[in-house]
Structure formats: structure tokens, C-alpha cells
Amino acid sequence: MCLGVPGKVVKIEDNALGLRMGVVDFGGTKRETCLAYLDDVQEGDWVLVHIGFAISKIDEEKAKDAFDTLKEIGL
Amino acid sequence: MKYVDEYRGSEPVRKYIRAITDILHRDWTIMEVCGGQTHNIIKFGIDTLLPSKITLIHGPGCPVCVTPIEMLDKAVYIASQSEVIFCSFGDMLRVPGSEKNLITSRAEGADVRILYSPLDAIKIARESPDRKVVFFSVGFETTAPAVAMAIIQAKKLGIKNFSALVAHVLVPPALEAILSTPNLVLNGFLAPGHVSTVIGQGGYERITKKYRVPIVITGFEPLDILFGVYKLVKQLEEGRCEVENAYGRSARPEGNVLAQQAVDEVFEAADRKWRGIGVIPKSGLALRESYRDFDAESLFSLNGLTVEEPSECIAGYILQGLKKPNECTAFGTRCTPQRPLGAPMVSSEGACAAYFNYRRV
Amino acid sequence: MAEFNPLCPTPFSTDAKITLAHGSGGIPSAELVSKLFVPALKNKYLELLHDGAVFELGNSRLAFTTDSFVVKPIFFPGGDIGSLSVHGTVNDLAMCGARPLMLSLSFIIEEGFLMADLARIVKSISNACKDADVMVVTGDTKVVEKGSADGIFINTTGVGTVEYEGISPKAVRSGDNIILNGAIGLHGIAVMVAREGLNLETNVESDSAPLWGPVEKVLKSGAEVHCLRDATRGGLSSVLNEIASAANVGIEIWEDSIPVPEPVRGACEILGLDPLYIANEGRFLSFVASGGEDRAVDALRSHPLGRDARKIGRVTNDHKGSVVLRTNIGGRRVVLMASGELLPRIC
Numbered sequence: 001m002c003l004g005v006p007g008k009v010v011k012i013e014d015n016a017l018g019l020r021m022g023v024v025d026f027g028g029t030k031r032e033t034c035l036a037y038l039d040d041v042q043e044g045d046w047v048l049v050h051i052g053f054a055i056s057k058i059d060e061e062k063a064k065d066a067f068d069t070l071k072e073i074g075l
Numbered sequence: 076m077k078y079v080d081e082y083r084g085s086e087p088v089r090k091y092i093r094a095i096t097d098i099l100h101r102d103w104t105i106m107e108v109c110g111g112q113t114h115n116i117i118k119f120g121i122d123t124l125l126p127s128k129i130t131l132i133h134g135p136g137c138p139v140c141v142t143p144i145e146m147l148d149k150a151v152y153i154a155s156q157s158e159v160i161f162c163s164f165g166d167m168l169r170v171p172g173s174e175k176n177l178i179t180s181r182a183e184g185a186d187v188r189i190l191y192s193p194l195d196a197i198k199i200a201r202e203s204p205d206r207k208v209v210f211f212s213v214g215f216e217t218t219a220p221a222v223a224m225a226i227i228q229a230k231k232l233g234i235k236n237f238s239a240l241v242a243h244v245l246v247p248p249a250l251e252a253i254l255s256t257p258n259l260v261l262n263g264f265l266a267p268g269h270v271s272t273v274i275g276q277g278g279y280e281r282i283t284k285k286y287r288v289p290i291v292i293t294g295f296e297p298l299d300i301l302f303g304v305y306k307l308v309k310q311l312e313e314g315r316c317e318v319e320n321a322y323g324r325s326a327r328p329e330g331n332v333l334a335q336q337a338v339d340e341v342f343e344a345a346d347r348k349w350r351g352i353g354v355i356p357k358s359g360l361a362l363r364e365s366y367r368d369f370d371a372e373s374l375f376s377l378n379g380l381t382v383e384e385p386s387e388c389i390a391g392y393i394l395q396g397l398k399k400p401n402e403c404t405a406f407g408t409r410c411t412p413q414r415p416l417g418a419p420m421v422s423s424e425g426a427c428a429a430y431f432n433y434r435r436v
Numbered sequence: 437m438a439e440f441n442p443l444c445p446t447p448f449s450t451d452a453k454i455t456l457a458h459g460s461g462g463i464p465s466a467e468l469v470s471k472l473f474v475p476a477l478k479n480k481y482l483e484l485l486h487d488g489a490v491f492e493l494g495n496s497r498l499a500f501t502t503d504s505f506v507v508k509p510i511f512f513p514g515g516d517i518g519s520l521s522v523h524g525t526v527n528d529l530a531m532c533g534a535r536p537l538m539l540s541l542s543f544i545i546e547e548g549f550l551m552a553d554l555a556r557i558v559k560s561i562s563n564a565c566k567d568a569d570v571m572v573v574t575g576d577t578k579v580v581e582k583g584s585a586d587g588i589f590i591n592t593t594g595v596g597t598v599e600y601e602g603i604s605p606k607a608v609r610s611g612d613n614i615i616l617n618g619a620i621g622l623h624g625i626a627v628m629v630a631r632e633g634l635n636l637e638t639n640v641e642s643d644s645a646p647l648w649g650p651v652e653k654v655l656k657s658g659a660e661v662h663c664l665r666d667a668t669r670g671g672l673s674s675v676l677n678e679i680a681s682a683a684n685v686g687i688e689i690w691e692d693s694i695p696v697p698e699p700v701r702g703a704c705e706i707l708g709l710d711p712l713y714i715a716n717e718g719r720f721l722s723f724v725a726s727g728g729e730d731r732a733v734d735a736l737r738s739h740p741l742g743r744d745a746r747k748i749g750r751v752t753n754d755h756k757g758s759v760v761l762r763t764n765i766g767g768r769r770v771v772l773m774a775s776g777e778l779l780p781r782i783c
Binding site: 076079083084085088089111117118119120121123124137138139164165166168169178179181182183188189190191192195214218297411 | 454455636701702707708764766767775777780
Binding site for chain 1: 076077078079082087090091093094109111164191192193194195214215217218220221224228231267268269270272273295298299302305321323324325326327331333334337
């Protein structure tokens, strides 16, 4: 369940509903995304988006975990 | 695409198959909980690449599949009211109710609109003050925060023509229900990565302690799934029993606290019926008293309706991992994605649809 | 409205009424043709189920085809219903190996439709005809009451002279190479994004274009061309399945060979869609006998509408009637036709 797609925050502003919103770029297709659930997000950050809401900021270090583990086991 | 393509490369995938094979000595049965994981496992053929000592069974992590038949009937009824604009995720449109689905309703003139986000339903409500906008709110804990925010906004803005038909379900109670199923052989879980991004690890730690079953939070891309399987198999081979996180780039131990708070403000845990399984206590969400004005079931007087399932559909067994889709007598013949008997054949991530669409050569 | 009866669990039939799925180019559309139209209208031309009918008139062989256009919104990035109505029909003729010559043009317009929009559409048709080197030689206009048509519907019927014989699904055989002229998914995403409701923003433009130019290049390249087919509604998956079925062959395609533009990928990821099922309006497949594929690819690349041409698969005697995809991670799976309307998903 839960299609979550990673994208890059390219604009941040509060919208007419008083919500923290941003524009997130997914490989050239952009969508208005609610950033209200991330308390510290800047333009240029990568976030994971589900149904128009950013639910996490991508941790660039941990993104390498699967690859680091392969190195650790010598593969 | 960044943070997508690197997890779909053939070389790291092959390396993890090798790594898993190297540490594997006994037979293990693992359940991937999330329908999105099932979908990708079958789509990329991961189950055919894994060594045969590992059996993957598919869990009930498809909120579309587990939405009870009466919910679809309520949706169809509400959509057919002329003053209603019925908004839904695309997934729900083909799921069969007792007589019809939302596509048939639309063909009969109902104003059914596919939306990507619940905030779009709020926009529609503001633009059409003379119509009643109802949002079909289906999903696990990943989806609930978005709906919660839409409802909070609706209340703040004094919007009176918006309501939600709530059918949210929760993962940890479902895991407990599965672990209580008699005759089920199950050694560990791959927990859903995006649900975990919202709820964190705490809910799983309780389960691991109580049932002595390891749980690894896992993502969705081929490499994520294999990394999750590797960590789980390593635990099982080493006799450990912990909650581990193989999706650290998104899921944190505490989850998303702001999202949890919003859900907690709007919803409370409630008993919920799961299609094909039955009622699981405190396994769903219902609107709190303070937000009951936004409850579509109450507004349209539909509380207390129940319906029996068609008997040929064995969705219940499939959703509990007791049978595989191709063991169903109707699979691929009387039940296909175009003429489904049950939800797992309709939902693009239902196990039956995945088996049908991504058939082996 | 039917009475709401929640206690009746009888399975329903999806075929009692026409639904949008019947027009989506997938399985329900194919069934409508094979179970309703062909049996009622049986003849040797119709049964070939090719994009156009080819027949003799005096000393000429002519190709004859028709198509209707109902796209919403009527104006979208990269085109409009007018240009589409020209391209769609000339391309069906091109897929028969025929040079498109003349079109008929028929409008069904809803009362209240803006004259300025109609003028814009007609101008677009005029430009597209010049581009495609065809003429509109006859036409018709009907206006219906408000509510009886969604803005405007267009039908075009086309005639062309067959310049290359033997182009048909039945000519496809094992060993043939499958060549695609460019990246997929552009039209479907451009139109989906232009519709209200999904609130996506992208610079993706429809690939709608007249294809006789690149088709002629392939046909003149010296390669032995067995079949041509454009990949419209239902996407690449539909076309490949239709050919596999009509020719009774197996088809194998390679995921890493199929070009998909980044923004199309992004939109597909967000909406949970597979690019193989997204509509195109300027993409076609050439089924070329083994040995001729390089010439065909080079010839295509010499044309602006074939710059990104490449081999994406081959025809085999294995798994006849099925299309198999070799995935990026080395797995294999069957690619089915769409089972209905393409719906975005969140799960």
C-alpha cells in the first residue's frame, strides 16, 4: 500500500488554507504538496510524498544502508 | 529518478540474492504485510529469484482489498444522491459492492470524481457550496494523516458541505490477528515502510515481545525488499528476535510525530470489519465526537448496515496468507480483473490481481 | 436510480451498460469488437482487424479507415482535438503502408460551444493537413442540444493509396525485430495532466504527429517490413498483445530498451501507472525481418520523428499469443492488455 514517491522541494509557501505547502519536483513533473507534517524542511530537500503530503525527509546517509551492508559483507 | 533507480539495479539485486543464499540454512516463512510490496515482488519476479527455502506469503496490507462489502454499498448509495459529489482514490472505483461498483454508479449518472489528494476535495467543497462533497477515506496509517489534515482544515474554515466516509484500518492490530490465526506457519514479518514512516517502531516492538516474531521495516523497491529479507533471514538464522529498520531513508524509530498528533486529534481507534476476515477489535479509525459532523455514515444514516460476502471469493484465506490466489477455484476463470468476485482481484496491489497480471511465463 | 438493496449479494454483470472501459483500448474494447461488431458485420476485410481496410478499386489498391475523437480537454499541451483528428486517421493509413491522401471531416457540436474555439480547432486541422500533405475533401456538421455532447466530437475518415504491399499482422513471424520510433507516454500524461483533478504540473507535451514521413523512411530502407502499428489508446501493451494474438506469435520486449522521458516517469510514479499502458499519438512499431533492423533504425533516425528510434524486442515462437517483458533486474513477466480504464492509484 501507500505509493510514496521521492521528490525535491523546489518552492515553499503558506497557502490560502493557512497550511505550509510546497512544490515538489518528481523528475520534471511537479505537484503542490502539503509540508505541514515536516517541521524542518528547506528548498532543495528531498521528501517522500504520499497523496499530496510529504511524510518524511529523505535521510541521505541512511539511503546508502543497503549498499553499505553489501560492502560490509564483502559483496 | 533519484532515490528510485538506484534501488532497481540488477547488480545489487543479484548480490543480495547471493548474500541471502550464503546465510540461509533452514526453511523460513515470511509475510510481507503491504500490498505495495506484494505488487512489486510479483512484478519484478523477486519471489522467483529467492532461494526456495524462503516462502513468501502475502499479508492483508491492501486497504482496498479489506474494505468490507457494505462500505462499497454505502459509497454507491451516497454517490447516487443527486446533491453529492463523490470523491475517491482511483483504487476504489472497480471494487465490487453487492450489486454495483462506483464505475457503474458513474455510468448511471452519479458525480464520481477521482482525486489524488483529500485536500482537493476541500477545494471542490469550497467551489460548490450547494453540493455535498463526500470523500471516500480508505487506507492504512499512511493515508490517515492526509485525511485528518483535510478535516481539520474543513473545520477551521467552517466548511459545512464536506464529509468523509471513513474506512481506515490499522496495521499492528492486523498483525496480531494474523499471529493468532490457527494453522499458520509464520516466522517473521516485512513491515510496511510507509505505514512505519508515520507510526514508527513502537507498535511493532510490542508485537515482537509478545509473540517472539522478528519484524523488519521494509521499503518497496526490489533492493529494499531484498535488504529487508536479508536482515530478517539473518535474525532468524541467528536466533534473534527484534524490530529492525531496512528503510532508514524514510522511516524513523519515532515515526512522524506531527502526523500522529493530527490523526489523534481527529480519529480514535474503533472496531472494524475486514473483508474476508471479520471484525478485528480496535483495528480501524472512526471520527471522534468533536469531528462527528464530518462523518458521512452519520449524515446519510447508514450506520449499522452489514452484508454477507459472496461465498466463492476466498479473499479471507488469501488476506491471511493461508492460501495463494492460484489455489482459488475461481482464479482467472470466473474471477478476473475485469469481472472480479472480490477485492484482491480488483485492487492493483491485491494479491490476486498481482498474480493474474504478472503471470509467470 | 436503482433502489438501494444492500441485502442482495448477487454478482453483477459489468456488461449490462457501456462503461468508459469499453473505449479505453484494452480488453473490454477488444471484446466489444470481437463479440458484438464483427459477428454482426462479418466480412473478409473486417476480420483482419487491422487499422485500416485495404481493397482494390480499378488498378489501384486503396486503404480506407475511420476514427472518432472525443479527447478531453480539447486543448492540451502539444495539440488539440483538431490536430489529433488529422494525425489519428493519417497514421492508421500509414500503418497499412498507404500514403494518406484525403480525409472527410465530421463535427458533432454541442449547443453553446464557443465559435472562437471552433475556429481555433479548424485552424489546427488546416495546419495538420498541410503538415501531413492531405486534403479535407468533404464534411458534415451537426449541432446537438446542450448536454447531449461534451463540447465537440470529431470523426475523420481517410483514404490513401497502398504503396507497399503485404504490411499486416499476419505477415509477422518469429525472428522479426520490433523497432519503436521514440519515447513513450507523452500524449497520455499530457492529456491527463491537463484535465482538472490531479493538479500536476509538467512540461510534457503530446507527441501527436503525422507518421507517414518516418514510415516511408522505414519502408524505403531496404529492410523487409512485415507489419506497422501505432501505439495509441492502451499504450504499447495493447498493440503488442494485439499483434501477438493476430499473428499467433510470442513477443519479448526489454524494459531497459524502452525509452520513457523523466517527467513521464515522475507522473507515472506519483499516479501509480505503468508507462506501457499510457496512450501515444506519434509512436509506432515496425516489425522488421531479421537482418534488416539496423537499416530500419538508421532510416528512422534520419527523420525528426524517429530520432530516438531503437530496437525494443523481438518476435519468437515461444509463449505464442503472449507478450513477455524482461525487467531491469533480470526477471521476466507477462504483459497483459489493460483490463479497463486506466485509473490512478494511491496504494
